[in-house]
Amino acid sequence: MIAGLAFYLFAAILIACATMVVTSRNPVHSVLYLILGFFNAAGLFLLAGAEFLAMILVIVYVGAVAVLFLFVVMMLDIDFAKMREGFQRYAPFGAVVGGILFLELLMVMGTWQFSGDAAELRLSPVPGGVSNTVALGRVLYTDYVFLFQIAGLILLVAMMGAIVLTLRERPGTRRQVIEDQLAREGKVEILSVPSGKGIRELGIYRPLPKPEPAPKQVSHGHGHGHDDHGHGGHH
Amino acid sequence: MEWKLALPEIALAISALIILVAGVIPKRDTSFGVTMASLGALLLAGGLTLAQGEGSAFGGQYVADSFSTFMKLLAIAGAALGLMLALDWNTKQGIARFEFPILVLLATIGMMVMISANDLMALYMGLELLSLPLYVLAAFHRDSGRATEAGLKYFILGSLASGLLLYGASLVYGFAGTTNFDRLADAFSAQQGISAGVVVGIVFIIAALCFKISAVPFHMWTPDVYEGAPTPVTAFFASAPKVAAVALLTRVLAGPFGDTVAQWQQVIVLVSLLSMVMGAFAALGQRNIKRLMAYSSIGHIGFTLMGLAVGGESGLRGVLVYMAIYLFMNLGTFAVLVAMRRDGRALEGIDDLAGLGRTDPGMALAMAIFMFSMAGVPPMAGFFGKLYVLLPAIEQGFWVLAVVGVLSSVVSAYYYLRVIKVMYFDAPVGAFDARPAAVSVVLAGTGLFTGFMFLFPAPILAAARSAVVAILGAG
Numbered sequence: 001m002i003a004g005l006a007f008y009l010f011a012a013i014l015i016a017c018a019t020m021v022v023t024s025r026n027p028v029h030s031v032l033y034l035i036l037g038f039f040n041a042a043g044l045f046l047l048a049g050a051e052f053l054a055m056i057l058v059i060v061y062v063g064a065v066a067v068l069f070l071f072v073v074m075m076l077d078i079d080f081a082k083m084r085e086g087f088q089r090y091a092p093f094g095a096v097v098g099g100i101l102f103l104e105l106l107m108v109m110g111t112w113q114f115s116g117d118a119a120e121l122r123l124s125p126v127p128g129g130v131s132n133t134v135a136l137g138r139v140l141y142t143d144y145v146f147l148f149q150i151a152g153l154i155l156l157v158a159m160m161g162a163i164v165l166t167l168r169e170r171p172g173t174r175r176q177v178i179e180d181q182l183a184r185e186g187k188v189e190i191l192s193v194p195s196g197k198g199i200r201e202l203g204i205y206r207p208l209p210k211p212e213p214a215p216k217q218v219s220h221g222h223g224h225g226h227d228d229h230g231h232g233g234h235h
Numbered sequence: 236m237e238w239k240l241a242l243p244e245i246a247l248a249i250s251a252l253i254i255l256v257a258g259v260i261p262k263r264d265t266s267f268g269v270t271m272a273s274l275g276a277l278l279l280a281g282g283l284t285l286a287q288g289e290g291s292a293f294g295g296q297y298v299a300d301s302f303s304t305f306m307k308l309l310a311i312a313g314a315a316l317g318l319m320l321a322l323d324w325n326t327k328q329g330i331a332r333f334e335f336p337i338l339v340l341l342a343t344i345g346m347m348v349m350i351s352a353n354d355l356m357a358l359y360m361g362l363e364l365l366s367l368p369l370y371v372l373a374a375f376h377r378d379s380g381r382a383t384e385a386g387l388k389y390f391i392l393g394s395l396a397s398g399l400l401l402y403g404a405s406l407v408y409g410f411a412g413t414t415n416f417d418r419l420a421d422a423f424s425a426q427q428g429i430s431a432g433v434v435v436g437i438v439f440i441i442a443a444l445c446f447k448i449s450a451v452p453f454h455m456w457t458p459d460v461y462e463g464a465p466t467p468v469t470a471f472f473a474s475a476p477k478v479a480a481v482a483l484l485t486r487v488l489a490g491p492f493g494d495t496v497a498q499w500q501q502v503i504v505l506v507s508l509l510s511m512v513m514g515a516f517a518a519l520g521q522r523n524i525k526r527l528m529a530y531s532s533i534g535h536i537g538f539t540l541m542g543l544a545v546g547g548e549s550g551l552r553g554v555l556v557y558m559a560i561y562l563f564m565n566l567g568t569f570a571v572l573v574a575m576r577r578d579g580r581a582l583e584g585i586d587d588l589a590g591l592g593r594t595d596p597g598m599a600l601a602m603a604i605f606m607f608s609m610a611g612v613p614p615m616a617g618f619f620g621k622l623y624v625l626l627p628a629i630e631q632g633f634w635v636l637a638v639v640g641v642l643s644s645v646v647s648a649y650y651y652l653r654v655i656k657v658m659y660f661d662a663p664v665g666a667f668d669a670r671p672a673a674v675s676v677v678l679a680g681t682g683l684f685t686g687f688m689f690l691f692p693a694p695i696l697a698a699a700r701s702a703v704v705a706i707l708g709a710g
Contacts, residue, residue: 143294160371
């Protein structure tokens with residue numbers, strides 16, 4: 001009874017979230033709805049007894065993928081109003097495509113038959129009295145450990161390939177040398193700045209960011225000093 | 236779990252990881268040390284392969300027999316010689332980075348996994364582990380437009396081939412119910428008629444593997460990629476991965492699909508015919524020697540597939556002997572190509588070889604040996620390679636294959652002999668830069684093998700025979 005209620009609750013929220021991901025005007029809201037949707041899908045997995053998949057969904061999709069989406073959406077400078085311009089024009093065509101898909105789904109539903117032992121196969125993910133985490137682990141790390149390790153090597157190659165083909169060590173880039181930063185003395189001071197008053201008016205020295213001079217013309221020590229002051233004022 | 240059986244692969248993987256860490260930590264250029272360490276790792280893997288026992292491991296996904304030992308030693312030798320060719324070239328081209336040898340090592344692991352694969356999944360994983368480093372290596376000279384184009388072209392077409400392979404494997408799995416080679420063989424030997432789904436699946440798998448060995452009609456990428464990629468990378472492409480892919484094709488067709496021979500034999504016959512004809516005629520007009528070698532390798536793959544099409548113990552032995560000879564004479568030819576450098580600039584034209592007989596008699600002699608061998612002139616090794624695939628073809632009554640093979644061999648002799656004519660009878664255009672020592676070593680080793688194999692053919696023939704017995708007995 002409670003499980004049934006929980007199922008319908010999770011499912012309803014999941015569908016509502018999915019709708020909002022597509023329809024909400026603000027892309028950041030879309031991503032947040034997506035995260036909520038992931039949590040509800042994880043809840044459904046839990047109800048089905050697949051606790052490992054539920055946790056993986058939360059950790060991988062919410063923890064990594066969705067947060068990455070959020071960063072990308074916030075950082076990319078996309079004019080979403082412009083993207084929506086053609087909506088009116090393309091809506092009829094989209095509706096036709098969606099309608100055909102829906103009809104096809106209806107036809108599939110009409111002729112669909114569950115196989116006889118589907119009811120037994122469903123919702124019985126635990127083989128032989130171990131939790132499904134153990135069962136999955138046995139499959140991945142015992143039965144298919146060979147293929148699993150090769151997959152790991154393939155991913156390593158992909159990472160190396162990306163670095164080999166794209167990483168360029170440009171000369172003249174100013175790297176942050178943490179040892180130098182920590183070793184300097186007498187240049188860092190902490191000042192309390194009343195909020196609402198610009199640091200420039202208060203006379204706390206922080207040189208305005210100058211337009212970046214060409215690397216060849218600037219003397220090394222001079223530029224370095226300015227950078228230090230900038231950091232100091234900031235803290 | 237007999238994981239110790241896969242010790243060569245495991246040792247090579249662990250050494251690759253250690254070398255990667257050791258190469259990335261120092262802030263200076265470590266490419267020379269990393270190359271030396273990689274050669275050592277390959278040597279270690281070769282020794283472990285020789286000492287490897289027989290049997291299967293990982294629930295039947297991995298198999299080690301004398302076939303895998305034979306092919307793995309060839310693949311490792313190809314990788315090691317390729318690395319030696321790249322050592323000096325990369326420095327002179329300004330692309331000496333320590334990732335190069337490590338990518339070669341990882342590709343070698345992929346080849347070894349392919350050769351030992353006894354399951355469609357292991358087959359695919361090995362193929363991907365081989366292909367991905369090759370895509371990166373093709374584009375390794377990233378500031379060169381041609382190399383980038385080669386890498387991109389190879390990547391896109393290679394991904395298509397992987398898709399074909401997966402589609403074929405899924406069809407075979409769907410209709411046979413297993414991905415394990417032994418159980419597939421059982422399933423096909425029990426069935427009276429083979430279902431159409433399995434046949435389509437086999438054809439897809441053959442197509443994908445034919446892409447990897449650049450057999451016609453899946454060869455379109457070969458000339459462009461061979462021309463665009465850095466020469467040592469081309470040398471590596473043309474040798475070791477072909478050995479691994481031919482080994483895989485042999486194992487798949489002779490093992491699990493051995494009882495469906497009527498279904499795939501005609502495909503292999505057709506591919507073999509087309510490859511031999513294409514390799515002979517398309518190379519005639521080439522001015523760039525790397526493109527010439529690309530078409531030449533297509534022709535040689537056609538000969539190899541002739542042995543596979545004929546099948547049986549003698550046919551498959553011909554395949555193995557041909558691959559062994561092809562590997563060494565091909566790497567030797569590429570050693571000459573790597574040494575073609577005048578005033579610091581790498582050269583690729585056939586005309587640039589003019590007068591080599593007078594400016595560098597030693598290298599000209601080696602190149603002449605390789606060209607005669609490729610043309611199939613006795614007593615060079617290449618003649619015996621062709622002999623051991625043509626004889627079974629005639630014995631088994633594959634007259635069309637044999638006749639086309641001989642005719643295409645005659646046509647291809649024209650462009651091989653033209654190289655020799657340019658070297659010895661054209662006016663010199665100036666000497667090449669001094670040869671690096673590693674290239675000289677490769678030249679001498681492969682030249683001696685190619686020139687004097689006819690004196691000691693017994694060990695190779697015996698090893699190839701026992702390898703074939705192992706694979707046919709298993710199937």
